[in-house]
Amino acid sequence: MSLRVLSIADLPVAKMERVIVHWTGGPYNASALDREHYHFLVEGDGDVVKGDHSVKSNEVVVPGRGYAAHTLGCNTKSIGISACCMLGAQEGTASRPLRAGSNPMKQTQWEKLALVAADLCEHYDIPVTRETVLGHGEVQKNLGITQRQKWDPMALPWDPNFQKPANYSAVGDMFRARVRAALKPAPTVEIPAEARVLLKNEFFPAVLEDGSSWGAIKAMAAKFGWRLIKITQKTASVQIGSETHEMDFINEDGTGYVQLVDLAKALDLQISWDPISRTIKLD
Ligand SMILES: [Zn+2]
Structure with a gap:
């Protein structure tokens, strides 16, 4: 099966275990610092940008050698992908609505992220589970690795039903469902x-x-x-x-x-x- 959005040249041989999905908390374009932190980024217009570090650099995290540092205590064998968005966003609570800031995540970005994840899962033979394809905001709950109040990318600015912490797991499941759907071979139409x-x-x-x-x-x-x-x-x-x-x-x-x-x-x-x-x- 051919890749959807990534190029084979950007996927070196490596043994990787999971894909962690983020947003940058910045504007719609990838900054130099964004490229330092993530392997792949999806900009506001849907363009996929390659980060500075190869996927391979996170296979074994060696002190003194650069790697994509995207998730606290969980970078080894983790591929980090991120939507460029959510500058100035504030998390919703039970009593306060989500404030998506000046660059709210677009549905098209989120959907493109799922295609990026599908390419990575296929190429690195990563199963789509809550432990292996997950949002940064799910890492603490699903993997038991403490994070600093992370909630990216678990709120969907375009859908008022999915903007509060109570629904973050549902958002993660929806994302995984999209990845699975992208991995399914396209149905072939038979001509009678x-x-x-x-x-x-x-x-x-x-x-x-x-x-x-x-x-x-x-x-x-x-x-x-x-x-x-x-x-x-x-x-x-x-x-x-x-x-x-x-x-x-x-x-x-x-x-x-x-x-x-x-x-x-x-x-x-x-x-x-x-x-x-x-x-x-x-x-
Ligand atoms: Zn993150």
């Missing part, structure tokens, strides 16, 4: 197998799907003077002569198909398959 149906010397479009064969009902009805009485999500009522027949029905890209087994039964015909011409014959 094409075929055709031969009925009374006339060919009509058909598809093979879900173990059944289906014929384009409108084209057949128009040709043979049948009436479509009623079409629902899954069934079609087709009037043939004086009788009305219920048939299984699917809609593929705006074209309605009925199950040919049902149609053959209504017409009292046999159904057979010619693999060379990919033709379903009703005769």
